[in-house]
Amino acid sequence: MTLDERKLSVLRAIVQDYVNTEEPVGSKSLAERHQLGVSPATIRNDMAVLEEEGYIAQPHTSAGRIPTDKGYRLFVDRLAGIKPLSAAERRAIQTLLNGAIDLDDVVTRTVRLLAQLTRQVAVVQYPSLTRSSVRHVELVQLSVNRLLLVLITDTGRVDQRTVEFPSGISDDDVNVLRSAVNNALVGQRLSDAPTRVEELLDTIAPALRPALTTVASVLLETLVERREERVVLAGTANLTRSTVDFRGSVFPILEALEEQVVLLKLVGEVDSPSMLRVRIGDENQVEELRGISVVTTAYGAGDTALAGLGVVGPTRMDYPGTISAVRAVARYVGEILAGN
Known part of the structure; x- marks a missing residue:
């Protein structure tokens, strides 16, 4: 079934509210917080359709709804726009990365910056030899x-x-x-x-x-030497911020992220700086990572990819902001290395 624009607007509002509040979303709160142009009863009907189609789910009785992996996927695929970085954020990226003295410093600054901007786990691959x-x-x-x-x-x-x-x-x-x-x-x-x-x-x-x-x-x-297989990460503590995101244990995820082979799989799939990939939940091939989302792109000069970078976080993620940060940091790193 193809959702009409109204139901897509309801799904977008549910995703946005759940990401911001960590609480299941009800029809009354949607009507109050968003200018959807319809009554709470219509919103309830639309939510019933979204739930029947598997885009949202009810975590427990008498609760609001939360997005499913399928719902997040549709949300990402139908993003109306990417949240722009503020002027302060852009200046911070440029200032921090321009101050790097060598490649190791560039990579170290990049991974820390990406973790700070997105409040997720950041992963950066060294340029491939x-x-x-x-x-x-x-x-x-x-x-x-x-x-x-x-x-x-x-x-x-x-x-x-x-x-x-x-x-x-x-x-x-x-x-x-x-x-x-x-x-x-x-x-x-x-x-x-x-x-x-x-x-x-x-x-x-x-x-x-x-x-x-x-x-x-x-x-x-x-x-x-295969020293291109070097990956660094930062911000692993960000995974423990909320118990809502990982109702089981976060430790299998942390253990998987300690494996260089796993990290290379995460960031090595995108072969052009113009491409960006978002894997949500069960779309991840690594069993331990099927409860998270991964946003990755490549960095380099022009269309030539030198390596990959990205972030790992819960499926309850600010996708527009995260995508914007990943793209911006990759662009700055590519420009710095191209002029190195």
Whole structure:
């Protein structure tokens, strides 16, 4: 059955009141709080239809109604608009994130900010190495037979490794190696870089091949690491704010959120910054998370996704405000990393 606009308005009002009050919503209170343009009797009839269709439910006898997962889903799918962030909130996001000094600081500030804005659990994935490109490779001579290799990506990641040589290497040779490596790798996606490193060995002078082979082996170790599978979260205490939201125990949810694999599933499904996904209740694939909602998007430059971020919270969630905050934070993070 397709609901008409009046019944959708009643459902929206029920969702809004239940999110705000934590109390089941009755027809009388709806008539008093909202300009629905119909009598309480008509509202009761509309609520009966919504309940019959499974969009709202009565938690106990003689109570008002609360939204079901199906009701929240229709509410989200038919959102008339996203609650805009206030000017103060926008300034706070920009000021906090612009003050970050490196990638770790960006991620840490982002996850804390998102938890504060939404009052939910925030989850942020580090930029994926496989989606990043090489910005620069620096070789710094530490001693006659030791170099410091520094790999810098366009997403702000910096990896440092020590390279040991069996015999000494001159400054001139280090300069040649640095130029050769950067000519081959700068601008290359990290996923393509191992192939370029192997091809590089055929282009260098025979006398420098042993040294380049040593550098290349360290580079390859750095490139093939799966360190993109790093996820951080903040605000787990927000799940314990209300007993209304989790009538059972919140601990299975908290335990599930401690698993990196679970977190990666939550934020890794969206592959474009222009996309946003909302999973409600039983739509979540992880058994322990079927009593919550997950709002996720990707962040990056333009349409290129570098990683995901989002929030986890009860199904009784301020969806317009949460969606707005998630999108805004993702946009700011993408802009900062693009200009890094």
